[in-house]
Amino acid sequence: MILWIAAVLIGMGALAWVFRFAGQAATGNAPKFRDMPFGVAYGYILAVLVVGWLIWAYFQGRSSDTAIANKFFFLRIGIEGFIIFAIAAWLFRLAGRRVGTAWSRKMFRAMPLTAAFGVMIILIYAILAIFAGLLAPYGQEQIIPGVAANITPGGDPALGGNPDFPLGTDQIGRDILSRLIYGAQNTVGIAFATTLLAFFLGGTFGFLAATFGGWLDQVLSRMVDVLMAIPSLIFALLLMTIASVWAPRLGIPLTVFMVIIIAVIDSTRVFRLSRAVGQNIVVMDYIEAAKLRGEGFGYIIFKEILPNATAPLLAEFGLRFCFVFLTIAALSFLGVGIQPPLADWGTMVRDLSGFVNYAQFAPMAATAPLLAAGAIALLTVAVNFVVDWMLHKSSGLKE
Amino acid sequence: MTEPLLKMRGVKIEGRSDETWNPIINGVDLTLARGEVLGLIGESGAGKSTLGLAAMGYTRDGVRISDGTIEFDGIDLLTASAAVKRELLGKRIAYVAQSAAASFNPAHRLIDQHVEGPSQHGVMSRAESEADGMELYRKLRLPNPDEIGFRYPHQVSGGQLQRAMTAMAMSCRPDLIVFDEPTTALDVTTQIEVLSAIRDIVDQFGTAAIYITHDLAVVAQMADRIKVLLKGDEVETADTRTMLDAPTQEYTKSLWAVRSFERPAKPAIATGAVPVISVQNVDASYGSTPVLHDVSFDMHEGRTVAVVGESGSGKSTTARCITGLLPPTSGQILLDGEALPASYKKRSKDQLRQVQMIYQMADTALNPRMSIGQIIARPVQFYLGLTGAAKRKRVDQLLEQIELEPSEYYNRLPSELSGGQKQRVGIARALAAEPKFIICDEVTSALDQLVAEGILRLLAKLQDDLSLSYMFITHDLATVRAIADEVVVMKDGRVIEQGPKVDMFTPPHHAYTDLLLSSVPEMDPDWLTNLLKERGVDNVGDAAVDKM
Numbered sequence: 031m032i033l034w035i036a037a038v039l040i041g042m043g044a045l046a047w048v049f050r051f052a053g054q055a056a057t058g059n060a061p062k063f064r065d066m067p068f069g070v071a072y073g074y075i076l077a078v079l080v081v082g083w084l085i086w087a088y089f090q091g092r093s094s095d096t097a098i099a100n101k102f103f104f105l106r107i108g109i110e111g112f113i114i115f116a117i118a119a120w121l122f123r124l125a126g127r128r129v130g131t132a133w134s135r136k137m138f139r140a141m142p143l144t145a146a147f148g149v150m151i152i153l154i155y156a157i158l159a160i161f162a163g164l165l166a167p168y169g170q171e172q173i174i175p176g177v178a179a180n181i182t183p184g185g186d187p188a189l190g191g192n193p194d195f196p197l198g199t200d201q202i203g204r205d206i207l208s209r210l211i212y213g214a215q216n217t218v219g220i221a222f223a224t225t226l227l228a229f230f231l232g233g234t235f236g237f238l239a240a241t242f243g244g245w246l247d248q249v250l251s252r253m254v255d256v257l258m259a260i261p262s263l264i265f266a267l268l269l270m271t272i273a274s275v276w277a278p279r280l281g282i283p284l285t286v287f288m289v290i291i292i293a294v295i296d297s298t299r300v301f302r303l304s305r306a307v308g309q310n311i312v313v314m315d316y317i318e319a320a321k322l323r324g325e326g327f328g329y330i331i332f333k334e335i336l337p338n339a340t341a342p343l344l345a346e347f348g349l350r351f352c353f354v355f356l357t358i359a360a361l362s363f364l365g366v367g368i369q370p371p372l373a374d375w376g377t378m379v380r381d382l383s384g385f386v387n388y389a390q391f392a393p394m395a396a397t398a399p400l401l402a403a404g405a406i407a408l409l410t411v412a413v414n415f416v417v418d419w420m421l422h423k424s425s426g427l428k429e
Numbered sequence: 430m431t432e433p434l435l436k437m438r439g440v441k442i443e444g445r446s447d448e449t450w451n452p453i454i455n456g457v458d459l460t461l462a463r464g465e466v467l468g469l470i471g472e473s474g475a476g477k478s479t480l481g482l483a484a485m486g487y488t489r490d491g492v493r494i495s496d497g498t499i500e501f502d503g504i505d506l507l508t509a510s511a512a513v514k515r516e517l518l519g520k521r522i523a524y525v526a527q528s529a530a531a532s533f534n535p536a537h538r539l540i541d542q543h544v545e546g547p548s549q550h551g552v553m554s555r556a557e558s559e560a561d562g563m564e565l566y567r568k569l570r571l572p573n574p575d576e577i578g579f580r581y582p583h584q585v586s587g588g589q590l591q592r593a594m595t596a597m598a599m600s601c602r603p604d605l606i607v608f609d610e611p612t613t614a615l616d617v618t619t620q621i622e623v624l625s626a627i628r629d630i631v632d633q634f635g636t637a638a639i640y641i642t643h644d645l646a647v648v649a650q651m652a653d654r655i656k657v658l659l660k661g662d663e664v665e666t667a668d669t670r671t672m673l674d675a676p677t678q679e680y681t682k683s684l685w686a687v688r689s690f691e692r693p694a695k696p697a698i699a700t701g702a703v704p705v706i707s708v709q710n711v712d713a714s715y716g717s718t719p720v721l722h723d724v725s726f727d728m729h730e731g732r733t734v735a736v737v738g739e740s741g742s743g744k745s746t747t748a749r750c751i752t753g754l755l756p757p758t759s760g761q762i763l764l765d766g767e768a769l770p771a772s773y774k775k776r777s778k779d780q781l782r783q784v785q786m787i788y789q790m791a792d793t794a795l796n797p798r799m800s801i802g803q804i805i806a807r808p809v810q811f812y813l814g815l816t817g818a819a820k821r822k823r824v825d826q827l828l829e830q831i832e833l834e835p836s837e838y839y840n841r842l843p844s845e846l847s848g849g850q851k852q853r854v855g856i857a858r859a860l861a862a863e864p865k866f867i868i869c870d871e872v873t874s875a876l877d878q879l880v881a882e883g884i885l886r887l888l889a890k891l892q893d894d895l896s897l898s899y900m901f902i903t904h905d906l907a908t909v910r911a912i913a914d915e916v917v918v919m920k921d922g923r924v925i926e927q928g929p930k931v932d933m934f935t936p937p938h939h940a941y942t943d944l945l946l947s948s949v950p951e952m953d954p955d956w957l958t959n960l961l962k963e964r965g966v967d968n969v970g971d972a973a974v975d976k977m
Contacts, residue, residue, distance in 0.1 A: 065511040140448075315794035319858070322752055322773055323811060324781045337798035 042079070046071040084109065103393035119147035141419070148415030155214055155409055162215040168205040170212035170373040177203055183401065184394045191394070198398055200382060206398065209373035210405055216368055217375050218409070220289060221355035227293035228354065229347060232300025237331045237339075239301070240308025251305070254298045262295050263360060270366040284369060292357055296350055303346050307339045341420065348417035352410045359406055378402035432503065434604055434637050435461040435484055440497035442479055442488065442661075453479050454661045456497065463604065464635040468652030468669070470642060470684075472877040473848070475658040477641045481607045484639055485522050486514055502604065520550040523598035527610040529590040533582040540578030543597045552601050565596040568633070569626040587740075588619035592626050599630060606631070608640045612647060616739040616904040617948040624650055624950075625961055643877055645684060646950030649673055650957040657681050669954050683879065685952075690882055690911045692889055694931055698729050703766045705730050705866050705898045706751060706784070711760035713750050720746050721757070721922045728866065731896040735913035735930075737903060737945065743922035744902045748868045751900070752786060764866075782812045785859035789871035791851035795843040801828075801854050802839035808861040827857045831887065849880035856887065866898045873908055885912050906949040910934065918942050 050071040053063035084105075091106030093099045099106075123146035126138035138146070158165060168174060183198040183206065184191045191198065197207040239247040257265075273287035311317065312335070320334050359376030361367030368374035382399035389396035442454040454476045461467050461484075469477045483494055486506030499506040501522065504513065523546075526532040534542060540562050547558040559578070566574035569592040582590060591611055598606050611627065612620040628651060631638050640651045648655055648669075655672045657664040657680070665678050676682050704727035713721040721743050728734045736744045749755040751762055753773030762769045764783055770776050788794035795804055805824045809815050815823055825835035831853040843851055852872060859867050869888065873881035889912060891897060903909060909916060909930070916933040918926045918941065926939040938946065947960060 061508075061510070315788045315790065316796045318754065319786065319788070319794060322754070322781060322784075322786065323808060323862070324773075324776075324778050325811070333799075334796055338796065340798075 042072065042075050046075045049075060100391060100393050104389075115147060116143070119143055119150055122146055122150040144415040145419035148412040148419070151408055151412035152416065155218060155412075158211050159214040159218050162211050166205075166208035166211040168208040170209050171204070171371040172208070173203045174199070174205060182392075182395045183397045186394075197401060200378075200398070206378075206401060209378060210375070210401060212373040213375045213378065213402065213405065216372050217355065217358060217362075217406075220285065220368065221351060221358055224289045224293045224296070224354045224358070225347060225351045227289065228296040228350060229300050229343070231293065232297035232302075233304045233343065235297075236301040236304030237308045237335055238327075239305045240312050241327060241331060241335070247305075250301070254301050257295065257298045263357065266291055266295055266357060266361060267364065267366065270361060274366060288358070288361065288367060292354055292361075296354055296357075300343075300346065300350060304339065304343065307342050308335055311335050311338050341423075345417045345421045348413045348420070352413050356406070356410070375402040375406050379406075433460045434463045434465075434502055435459065436498070436500040437484065438498045438500075440480070440483060440499060441495045442476070442483055443493055443495045444479075445491045445493075450493070450495070452661060453492065454483070457658070457661075457663050459484070459656065461605070461637050461639065463637055465654065466631060466638045466640055466652045468640045468642065468648035468655040469658060470645060470648050470655060471658035471664075472643060472879060474660070476661045477643075477658055478609050480658070481609055481639050481641045482524075484605070484607055485518060485524060487518070516550070519546045519603075520552065520601045521604050523601070523603040523606045525591075525594050525598050525606060525608045525611050527613055529594040529611075530582065530587060532594065533590065535582050538579055538581055539585070539593050543578060543593070543600055546597065546600045550601055558600060562596060562600065565599055565630070566593070568630055569593075569596055570622065571596075586619070588615050588623050591615065591623050595623075595627055595630065599634065599636070602634055602636075604637060606636055606638045608638060610642050613642065613644070617906065617950075618739055618944060620647070620950070621948045621957070621960070625957060627651070628957070644950065645878075646952050646956075649952050649954045650950060657684070673952055673954065690885060692912060692914075694929070695732065695914050697929075698732070702729060704728055704763070705765060706900070707763040707766075708747065708751065709761050709763065711747070711750050711757045711762070713746060713755055713757045715746075715755075719758075719922065721750065723760070724750075724919075724922070724924055725760075726917050726924060726927055728898050728900055730865070730898055731892060732914040733892065733899040733901050733912050734915045734917060735901045735903060735909040736917045736919060737906065737909055738919035738925075739904060739945075741921075742919040744904075744919055745870060746922070747919070748786070748870055748900065748902060751868065752784060778812065782808075782862045783865045784868070785862050785864040785866070786868045786870065787852070787855045787859050787872050790875060791848060791855050792843075794855050795851060795858075797843050800840050800842055801833075801846070804843075804854060805857045805861050808858060812862050823861070827861055830860065830891065831857045833857075847880075848876055849883060852876065852884055853887065856884075856891070860891065860895075864897070866900070868900045868902070870902045871904070872901075874903065874905060881908070882911075888912065906946060918945065 046068065050063060050066055050068070053066070054060075057063055087102050087105050088109050090098055091102030091109075093102075120143060123138055123141060123143065126141075126146070127135055129135075130138075141149075177192070177195070177199060180201055181195050181198040182191045183196070187193070195205055195207070197205075197210065199205055200209070235250050239250045269291045270284075270288060273291065274284055276282075277284040277287055317330065317334055320330050325334075358367050359374075359379070362374045362376030363380045365380075367376060370377060379399050379402045382402070385396050385398045386400075387396070437457065437459040439456045439458065440454055441452065441456050443450040444453045445451075457480060459467070459480070469481060471477050479488070479492065482488060483499060484501075486499055486501070486509065488494060494507060497507075501517065504517070506514065506517075509517075533539070540559055543562040544555050544558040547553040547561070548555050552558075553561060562578055563574050566577055571577050571589055571592055577585060577589070577593070585593065595606075595608075595611070608627065612623050615623060624647065630636075638651075640648060642648050642651075652669050654666065655669050656666040657672075657678070659680055664680050665672070665676070667677075672681070673685075676685060706728045708727075709725050711721055711724045712719065724743070724747055726734065736747065738744050746755065750757045753762075753769065753771065753776055756771035761771075764780060769780055773781065802821075802824055805827055806820055809820050809823050809827075813823075824839070828835040828838060833850060833853060838846075838850075843854070846854065855872070872888075873884050876884065885908065888899065892899065899912075901908070901912060913930045916927065916930050917924055918933070918939070920941050926933070926942050933942065934946070936943075947964075950956065953959075
């Protein structure tokens with residue numbers, strides 16, 4: 031096996047050398063090939079091999095022999111999804127360049143494809159979350175009478191699907207598509223509220239610490255250090271367990287506790303960022319000018335510091351949103367997050383997780399838990415693309 | 430006539446911004462013989478540095494050479510392979526950057542960075558190169574040449590660092606060195622040391638050099654020939670003396686004329702007049718380090734007091750004491766004869782209004798997220814309580830006073846303004862408070878000479894119109910000559926000498942004032958030579974030791 035790997039690597043090395051030499055000969059020693067380091071040539075060869083393998087695997091996935099096709103089923107879906115999303119994002123950006131205000135058209139013109147993809151996905155999720163009641167064909171808690179449980183996704187009756195339920199039903203006969211759409215409302219909505227609260231807490235205290243400095247900074251920073259010293263998921267789990275006892279007694283929904291607990295834990299990260307950003311801004315001459323003018327702390331924080339900190343804070347908001355969202359999904363998966371029968375992606379993954387075992391011989395059935403997981407992954411990737419783009423824009427880098 | 434060392438023909442350079450390529454240099458020719466020093470001058474944005482870097486076959490990111498040829502000693506740098514260029518750069522072509530402090534790696538000792546070039550190019554072994562480095566340090570008149578190399582960049586002063594960088598550029602005995610404003614960030618007394626060191630070593634080794642600067646007086650000392658650039662075009666090229674005596678182009682003449690601005694002397698201050706600001710026996714310290722010792726001087730209505738001295742002399746600290754940012758440990762500041770509270774936090778709104786400040790770096794002094802209108806409107810509203818149309822009217826008035834068209838500039842952001850315009854906005858913000866007294870902290874040192882002159886003229890006009898008092902902190906004596914009424918000379922946190930400008934510029938002076946005055950470069954190309962002869966070269970070295 032090791033010999034095999036070594037042989038392939040050396041073979042690729044030789045190929046890379048031949049490729050560069052051929053390039054030099056064919057183009058009459060153009061600078062591109064003449065100054066090409068060996069590593070770059072090797073990279074080209076490696077890329078060609080990987081792309082070649084992917085194409086081969088894709089056609090394996092479309093083979094008429096189900097045994098072979100099943101083996102490459104998920105890879106095929108992945109490649110198809112990648113291409114479809116890329117085309118959709120491209121069309122979306124094209125549309126964005128044509129319609130809308132002058133400002134939005136200008137924004138779309140300067141937008142990379144990854145960011146267009148992110149914006150598109152976030153828009154779709156937002157629409158789904160806001161109009162969930164109108165868009166979902168069934169209720170999130172509705173057990174549809176007369177329909178069997180565990181209908182396989184795909185809607186192909188030959189494989190155990192039902193065209194009325196394109197994404198199938200779960201173990202007790204609820205429509206998965208409807209639950210996914212309601213899940214967007216519950217999971218994403220709660221995550222958004224939590225992130226906002228975390229930013230309100232962390233941002234306010236962070237800027238206060240940066241502007242005042244001294245003992246206030248010390249007290250706040252050490253408190254945050256203590257909170258950050260405890261592993262966040264375990265800490266959240268612990269507090270949630272306590273809260274689940276209190277919630278019924280106080281008559282407050284457990285979800286409210288969850289929002290507060292996650293917000294407080296996540297605000298520590300926001301605190302650190304806004305304190306660091308704030309400290310860089312506080313030393314600027316325009317802050318000194320404002321202080322010498324006799325301005326109060328409110329003006330300095332909200333008018334002078336905050337506008338200059340929006341870019342890093344917005345970027346952090348995107349990232350933090352993903353983490354909060356994953357924490358909620360993780361807590362729900364562990365059984366202390368969003369409570370049934372409310373639809374939630376984390377819970378859905380847990381409930382349907384048993385189906386993953388079928389992946390080898392009935393890939394369609396195994397898709398059931400992956401749908402919710404995919405929804406989480408897609409949003410996370412989309413948000414990160416948008417955040418990357420905003421960071422790039424705010425850093426002022428060209429190209 | 431032998432073949433020139435460097436030959437650039439019809440060089441066009443473009444920079445990329447907003448998805449398009451915009452020209453930076455539109456076809457410039459440049460020829461440099463062996464051992465010749467060429468001065469490149471022009472305002473910022475004229476493309477001096479870009480052209481200097483192009484002479485090495487190099488461009489910054491986002492910049493490309495779109496046309497022309499660059500030939501170094503018969504090698505075409507534009508088509509040469511990366512390997513050939515690697516062999517040339519560092520070994521036969523070297524570069525000295527404007528800010529040595531930012532260009533040295535702070536994690537390595539000077540000598541370790543010095544030997545990199547020679548040992549990498551196989552010119553010398555490590556040990557040979559180390560010994561050679563010390564020799565170069567000696568030639569460049571660095572103090573303790575045998576030991577200074579073992580220091581880290583932050584352990585030596587700016588002027589010494591600049592010389593160490595020149596030594597580094599010399600380490601492989603290159604044929605060509607590109608100096609990119611090597612003395613711009615230094616004060617006058619240090620500048621002399623660096624200039625004379627560079628000139629000597631370039632002479633000794635017969636190195637050709639391209640010397641980029643915006644300071645005419647400096648280039649007059651260094652260059653054999655001068656090339657003037659304006660917005661990417663060559664204005665004229667001539668022998669240094671010819672150029673200085675008889676410039677042919679209008680633009681060159683205007684550059685030469687900048688230094689002629691000088692205000693007429695004002696009548697003596699009436700005895701018994703109450704000074705606007707009076708600094709009385711002020712001592713101050715940062716933590717436990719004392720920085721000011723018994724500083725006293727007065728500033729009167731409608732007059733400009735220039736506070737001069739090299740960096741670290743306590744000029745800016747005095748300003749911080751006056752504004753109340755740094756409460757003095759003893760002594761007091763009087764405003765109109767009444768004592769001001771030591772800390773700005775304890776001062777009344779009206780006291781704060783009377784003392785305004787204009788900063789050196791307009792970039793960091795204006796909030797980048799506020800429009801020009803908002804920036805100027807804030808003090809108008811804050812101090813004078815104007816709102817709505819009255820506020821807008823006052824802001825427009827202020828914008829007119831600083832010679833910016835209100836309708837055009839009101840909604841712009843600071844990033845959409847040039848350096849000089851930003852500095853004007855800083856002035857308007859100070860004026861908006863309708864103060865009696867304004868501290869100008871090196872307000873022109875970051876600007877080109879033509880722009881700086883405009884700012885000085887504006888300040889002078891405003892002073893006449895509004896009878897303002899200025900405290901003008903500067904290390905540039907040409908500025909002092911232009912605008913000051915009285916001069917305070919500071920060194921090591923003490924006032925060395927003070928008095929009316931006329932007295933200060935006529936001998937006899939205090940020894941230190943003399944050193945400062947004589948260090949200001951003059952347009953005469955023989956000035957440096959004569960000065961060094963007068964002082965005896967060793968004196969310059971002593972001054973360096975003194976500064977450590």
